[in-house]
Amino acid sequence: MIDLRSDTVTKPTPDMLKYMMEAEVGDDVYKEDPSVNQLEEYMAELFGMDAALYFPTGTMANQAAIKLLTNPSEQLICDKWAHVYNYEGGGVAFNSGVSCKLIDGDRGKITADQVQKAINPPDFYHSPMSTLVCLENTTNKGGGACYHLDDIKAIKKVCDENDLKLHLDGARLFNAIVANNHDPKEFGALFDTISICLSKGLGAPMGTILLGKKEVMQNAMRVRKVLGGGMRQVGFAASAVYYALHHHVDRMVDDHRRAKEISDVLKTENYVSKVEKTETNIVIFYLNESVIKEAEFLSYLENNKIRISTMGEGKMRIVTHLDYSEEDHQKILEVLKI
Numbered sequence: 001m002i003d004l005r006s007d008t009v010t011k012p013t014p015d016m017l018k019y020m021m022e023a024e025v026g027d028d029v030y031k032e033d034p035s036v037n038q039l040e041e042y043m044a045e046l047f048g049m050d051a052a053l054y055f056p057t058g059t060m061a062n063q064a065a066i067k068l069l070t071n072p073s074e075q076l077i078c079d080k081w082a083h084v085y086n087y088e089g090g091g092v093a094f095n096s097g098v099s100c101k102l103i104d105g106d107r108g109k110i111t112a113d114q115v116q117k118a119i120n121p122p123d124f125y126h127s128p129m130s131t132l133v134c135l136e137n138t139t140n141k142g143g144g145a146c147y148h149l150d151d152i153k154a155i156k157k158v159c160d161e162n163d164l165k166l167h168l169d170g171a172r173l174f175n176a177i178v179a180n181n182h183d184p185k186e187f188g189a190l191f192d193t194i195s196i197c198l199s200k201g202l203g204a205p206m207g208t209i210l211l212g213k214k215e216v217m218q219n220a221m222r223v224r225k226v227l228g229g230g231m232r233q234v235g236f237a238a239s240a241v242y243y244a245l246h247h248h249v250d251r252m253v254d255d256h257r258r259a260k261e262i263s264d265v266l267k268t269e270n271y272v273s274k275v276e277k278t279e280t281n282i283v284i285f286y287l288n289e290s291v292i293k294e295a296e297f298l299s300y301l302e303n304n305k306i307r308i309s310t311m312g313e314g315k316m317r318i319v320t321h322l323d324y325s326e327e328d329h330q331k332i333l334e335v336l337k338i
């Protein structure tokens with residue numbers, strides 16, 4: 001089966017497994033796991049940020065960041081498609097007691113002007129205090145769209161002028177970095193906190209890193225503890241991440257090329273009504289259901305041993321990743337030509 005539902009389906013490569021087996025470990029709750037410590041130091045240095053902390057999941061890292069940057073009753077500003085709003089179980093309300101002001105962005109991206117307009121006047125005590133902006137890069141629901149750095153800088157300026165904090169949900173930040181030749185430090189300089197998933201395109205089995213400024217991260221260990229995320233000999237998993245950061249970053253260009261090639265084939269097929277712009281490893285397209293029904297299309301793929309995801313109402317998603325080979329790719333390009 002060729003599984004293109006998500007880039008979370010990858011399994012550790014034999015070399016990664018070997019590296020994991022040789023990891024030096026200790027009790028990370030005592031901060032005595034050398035593999036975790038090495039990973040955290042490496043990531044903080046790579047992004048030029050003060051500190052890093054290893055979390056079991058991206059959701060927990062985002063939730064911790066929001067907790068660290070807000071107080072109950074306050075409001076955060078994000079795109080209407082944001083993961084923190086849609087896919088974290090309402091955790092912003094549950095864990096931090098904050099509400100979300102949603103922005104009608106473009107493929108999951110918002111602008112400085114939209115942020116400016118979404119800020120509640122601080123002296124108007126009837127409204128929640130706006131205190132945090134959460135961005136996503138690349139955007140998940142927005143089909144892997146990337147921000148221009150200038151647009152983030154403009155948002156950062158609005159945040160500084162209005163005393164707002166800025167968090168980046170960088171679940172797929174390495175895809176954005178590779179696709180646009182960014183220097184990771186450019187992101188480190190702009191955000192109070194950044195979460196980065198290592199269990200997606202990078203192919204590690206689990207884990208997300210939260211990066212942040214010293215003042216913020218001082219309390220991050222306690223918040224992680226409260227959320228139940230303190231782990232013990234987790235260096236086995238952290239070493240897989242360390243391995244992935246050294247072997248699986250540059251190869252993301254292949255995922256991006258393949259996604260683009262899939263997108264180019266889909267554009268020529270009459271059963272497709274629209275293909276969203278493909279910038280990284282996610283292809284979003286809409287079926288022309290007068291030509292083929294969603295269930296029919298999915299079973300056609302299933303019969304060809306291919307799995308993709310549906311987002312409802314004929315909206316389909318394909319995600320390329322480490323376990324998707326060139327051979328798989330050539331097969332799919334043929335199968336998609338119906």
Ligand SMILES: *Cc1c(COP(=O)(O)O)cnc(C)c1O
Nearest residue numbers: 057058059060083136140169171
């Ligand atoms: C996957 C993802 C996360 C975190 O997901 P987990 O499954 O909790 O690791 C957060 N934000 C975005 C945009 C994502 O795509």
